[in-house]
Amino acid sequence: MPARILIVEDSPFVTDAFRVLLxxxxxxxxxxxxxxxxxxxxxxAPVDLMLLDLTLPDGSGLEILDALRKRGSLPRATLAxxxxxxxxxxxxxxxxxxxxxxxKPVPIGELLRQIERHLA
Amino acid sequence: MSMSERxxxxxxxxxxxxEAQAKEAQxxxxxxxxxxxxxxxxxxxxxxxxxxxxxxxxxxAEILREGMLGDLNPKQRDSLSGIVxxxxxxxxxxxxxxxxxxxxxxxxxxxxxxxxxxxxxxxxRMLNQALAAKKHxxxxxxxxxxxxxxxxxxDKVKHVLAxxxxxxxxxxxxxxxAWIGFSRRGRDGEDLVVEVGDNGRGIxxxxxxxxxxxxxxxxxxxxxxxxxxxxxxxIARNLVELHxxxxxxxxxxxxxxxFYFTLPLNPPRD
Numbered sequence: 001m002p003a004r005i006l007i008v009e010d011s012p013f014v015t016d017a018f019r020v021l022l023x024x025x026x027x028x029x030x031x032x033x034x035x036x037x038x039x040x041x042x043x044x045a046p047v048d049l050m051l052l053d054l055t056l057p058d059g060s061g062l063e064i065l066d067a068l069r070k071r072g073s074l075p076r077a078t079l080a081x082x083x084x085x086x087x088x089x090x091x092x093x094x095x096x097x098x099x100x101x102x103x104k105p106v107p108i109g110e111l112l113r114q115i116e117r118h119l120a
Numbered sequence: 121m122s123m124s125e126r127x128x129x130x131x132x133x134x135x136x137x138x139e140a141q142a143k144e145a146q147x148x149x150x151x152x153x154x155x156x157x158x159x160x161x162x163x164x165x166x167x168x169x170x171x172x173x174x175x176x177x178x179x180x181a182e183i184l185r186e187g188m189l190g191d192l193n194p195k196q197r198d199s200l201s202g203i204v205x206x207x208x209x210x211x212x213x214x215x216x217x218x219x220x221x222x223x224x225x226x227x228x229x230x231x232x233x234x235x236x237x238x239x240x241x242x243x244x245r246m247l248n249q250a251l252a253a254k255k256h257x258x259x260x261x262x263x264x265x266x267x268x269x270x271x272x273x274x275d276k277v278k279h280v281l282a283x284x285x286x287x288x289x290x291x292x293x294x295x296x297x298a299w300i301g302f303s304r305r306g307r308d309g310e311d312l313v314v315e316v317g318d319n320g321r322g323i324x325x326x327x328x329x330x331x332x333x334x335x336x337x338x339x340x341x342x343x344x345x346x347x348x349x350x351x352x353x354x355i356a357r358n359l360v361e362l363h364x365x366x367x368x369x370x371x372x373x374x375x376x377x378x379f380y381f382t383l384p385l386n387p388p389r390d
Contacts, residue, residue, distance in 0.1 A: 013176035021179065024188040083171055084218065086275050088231055105175035105211065108182045 003048040003119050006075065007031040008038040008064060010056050014104070018051060021108055027115075035059040039067045047075040049119055052098065054082050054089070062096040069097070077118035081106060157225075164221045167214045174214070178207040213349050219279065220334065220351040223358035230273040230362055232387070237312070238264040240274065241300050244281045248289060255294050259285065262301035270312060272383055276359045280367075283352040284316035284379050290348075291377070292320030304385075311365075311382045319376035328369050332357045356381070363387070 005022055009015045010033045022029045030047070032038035035058045042050070042064065054061040061080065068074045080098040082089060093101045099118050102111065183189060185200035192200070222228050238261065245259045252259050270277070281300075288298035298318040305311040323331060334354035353367075360367040360381045371377035 011172045011176065013173040014179070017176040017179035017183070021183050021188065024183065083168065083175075084215075104171075105178045105208075108179060108186060108188075 002026055002028045004028045004030065004045065005115070006038065006041055006047040006050045008050060008056070008061060009033065009053040009081075011053075014053075021111070022115075025112055025115075033057075035061070035063050035067075038064045039071075042068045042075070043071050043073045046073065048077075049115060050075040050078040052078050052080050054080060054093070062093065062098075065097050079111075079114060079118070160221050160225050163217060167218045167221070171211060171214045171218075174207055174210055178204055178211070181207065216349045216351050216355070220349075220355050220358075223276075223355050223362070224334075228362065230276065232271050232273055232389075234269040234271050235274045236267075237270045237277070237302075237314070237383075238267060240278055241281060241314075244278060244285055245300070247282070248285050251286075252289050252298070255289065255292070255296075257289055257292055257295070258297045259289070260297065260299045262299050264300075264302040267302060267312070268385060270383055270385060271387055271389070272363055273359075276362065277383070280356045280359050280381060281314075281316070283356045284381075287352060287379075288316055288318035288320065288377075292318040296320055296376075305382060310385055312385050313380055313382050315378055315380050317376060317378040322373040322375050322377050323369060323371040324373050325371070328371070331369065332367065 005027045007015050007018045007022075007029065009018070009031070012033075015031050015033070019029050019031065030041055030045075032041045033056070035056050038050075038056075038061075041047075050064075052061040052064065065074070065078060074097070077099045078097065080093040080101045081104050082093075082101060083104050090101045100114060102114065181200045181203040184192070185197055185204060241261055241264070245261065248259060285298065285300070292298060296319050298316070298320075301315040301317070303313045303315070305313050332353045335350045357367050360383075363383055364387065365382040365384065367379070367381040369377055369379050
């Protein structure tokens with residue numbers, strides 16, 4: 001069975017691009033655009049890996065990690081994606097449990113390598 | 121009206137006028153500040169909103185270029201590479217605007233740590249190596265092995281170095297050289313002076329101040345050979361001044377430029 005990836009991203013442009021990419025790479029893809037939606041999608045079926053945008057309309061992406069952890073539905077790995085990669089926000093992502101922080105636009109080769117590595 | 125009352129009234133009147141003028145001036149300052157903050161917020165929002173769909177365009181073009189949706193002929197692949205690299209260039213410019221907006225706003229704060237500045241310089245040199253090699257330029261670090269750690273915001277100092285070294289590469293012709301050197305200034309050597317020099321085309325002394333101004337380029341014509349936002353040195357100046365340092369340039373047309381900035385080695389600890 002293909003691994004299930006949850007894209008958490010409020011821009012439909014970015015979600016579409018990742019959906020095309022990850023589907024072509026053979027993954028099962030689900031998407032959420034808000035914190036609330038991500039918690040709902042993340043608990044309704046087990047997620048193997050989450051691609052997490054940090055700035056969402058109803059809060060910070062990192063809140064999702066807390067909520068999923070409390071519900072025992074934490075994905076095996078979460079990759080944070082951000083528009084500005086300063087060391088302070090990087091640190092807070094890693095502390096919150098993300099395995100890495102990627103700067104958008106993430107070159108697709110790098111993104112696929114990272115996903116493969118963390119699902120292995 | 122008695123004689124004494126009449127004598128008093130002239131200065132009193134004058135005082136009242138001055139007070140009114142001061143109030144009016146304060147109102148103007150407050151309004152300009154508010155408008156400036158609004159402009160900064162606007163610039164920040166627009167930049168962010170431009171960046172997001174642009175990032176998606178680049179990802180789509182990369183998916184196609186890598187043949188993930190079907191095979192391509194070499195011409196199609198080249199064309200998609202053009203979209204990717206043009207898009208990436210736009211992202212870099214938007215990021216520079218965002219960095220400028222942040223560096224110029226009141227909310228920006230320094231996250232100081234102790235770090236080895238020569239290690240940072242070497243890292244920035246490495247990052248620019250490919251660009252320099254393309255122009256057969258050398259980027260040398262002249263000294264600095266015995267420097268004490270610097271207590272400053274590493275990300276921001278890195279940005280300053282990247283901008284100065286990037287400019288040195290951009291404005292130095294093929295086969296030239298760029299270098300980074302360190303010295304100490306002040307009675308007890310309390311200021312570290314970082315020099316980024318090159319033997320490129322140089323800057324006329326009339327333009328020494330202009331180059332640090334936002335959106336300014338010495339050659340601002342549409343046909344100028346070097347494009348960019350014209351924000352690099354304005355950002356560098358803001359970031360250096362946040363550290364209570366200064367930045368300046370010494371240059372001679374046709375011979376090259378030396379940019380200097382200072383960082384206090386022992387600023388007050390938080």
